[in-house]
Amino acid sequence: MxxxxxxxxxxxxxxxxxxxxxxxxxxxxxxxxxxxxxxxxxxxxxxxxxxxxxxxxxxxxxxxxxxxxxxxxxxxxxxxxxxxxxxxxxxxxxxxxxxxxxxxxxxxxxxxxxxxxxxxxxxxxxxSRPYGSRIGAWASRQSAVVRSREDLDDRYEELAERWPERPPVPDxxxxxxxxxxxxxxxxxxxxxxxxxxxxxxxxxxxxxxxxxx
CATH class of the missing domain: 2.30.110.10 (Electron Transport, Fmn-binding Protein; Chain A)
Structure with missing residues (x-):
């Protein structure tokens, strides 16, 4: 080429x-x-x-x-x-x-x-971050392989239900x-x-x- x-x-x-x-x-x-x-x-x-x-x-x-x-x-x-x-x-x-x-x-x-x-x-x-960004930090194991976009979205929804107001700081x-x-x-x-x-x-x-x- x-x-x-x-x-x-x-x-x-x-x-x-x-x-x-x-x-x-x-x-x-x-x-x-x-x-x-x-x-x-x-x-x-x-x-x-x-x-x-x-x-x-x-x-x-x-x-x-x-x-x-x-x-x-x-x-x-x-x-x-x-x-x-x-x-x-x-x-x-x-x-x-x-x-x-x-x-x-x-x-x-x-x-x-x-x-x-x-x-x-x-x-x-x-x-101080928007609520969605805080849930996103929990939902995304950054750089890890995920099976599908649906799995990622499902994880987000699961965590949003667990912490509807104030998610803790991830360790x-x-x-x-x-x-x-x-x-x-x-x-x-x-x-x-x-x-x-x-x-x-x-x-x-x-x-x-x-x-x-």
Whole structure:
């Protein structure tokens, strides 16, 4: 089979220059600026991020997950501990995040170590979710094989009958904090001369470096 050429999909990028003198000293502060600009640009799902993990044996996998918060400590998302990503993180507690903000010709890439959030914080978030999402967390053993859609729906209905108002927090579900060791900001530019600024955790503080595109 001949390879399919995608040369017709070439495009040019042009954005405001990303200069060292114009960015925050801390990557979380810089992320806050760019995230607000993504919100202001009305991007669809600006908090959608690709989360990449790897097993202890180095087998990689990636999926899109929603960022549910960030602060000076790092980036937060929630998942089933028994899912593939949960198993990967139990074996190899490191992850990479990617925010693909294509319409504004930007992306942010994060690398870091991963820790589980305390149960109290998981419970606070879980109980703030819509009722259907809470039942769904119980009904779906994420990444497990299911016989049919009907079986999945039947499980949902069974659990909704069991907990018609306030389902408890599942012990197999909770939050993760990605503690960044590197954060890279990418701004598209003409002729593939893109701007790439990387914050690398130093001792102490952060080291800001420009990378070749």
């Amino acid at each position: 001949d390879a399919t050429s995608l040369s017709g999909l070439r495009r040019s990028y042009e954005g405001e220059p990303l200069l060292e003198a114009n960015v925050a000293a801390d990557p979380i502060a810089q992320f806050a600026v760019w995230f607000q600009e993504a919100l202001d640009a009305a991007l669809p799902e600006p908090n959608a991020m690709v989360v990449a993990t790897a097993s202890a044996g180095g087998r990689p996998s990636a999926r899109t997950v929603l960022l549910k918060g960030y602060d000076e400590h790092g980036f937060v998302f929630y998942s089933n501990y028994e899912s593939r990503k949960g198993r990967d993180l139990a074996e190899n507690p490191r992850a990479s995040l990617l925010f693909p903000w294509h319409p504004i010709r930007r992306q942010v890439r994060v690398e870091g170590t991963v820790v589980r959030l305390p149960h109290e914080r998981t419970a606070e978030y879980f109980n 197999f579900w909770g939050g993760y904090l990605v503690v960044p060791t590197e954060v890279e900001f990418w701004q598209g530019q003409l002729d593939r001369m893109h701007d790439r600024l990387r914050y690398r955790r130093g001792h102490p503080g952060w080291v800001l470096e420009r990378l070749a595109p």
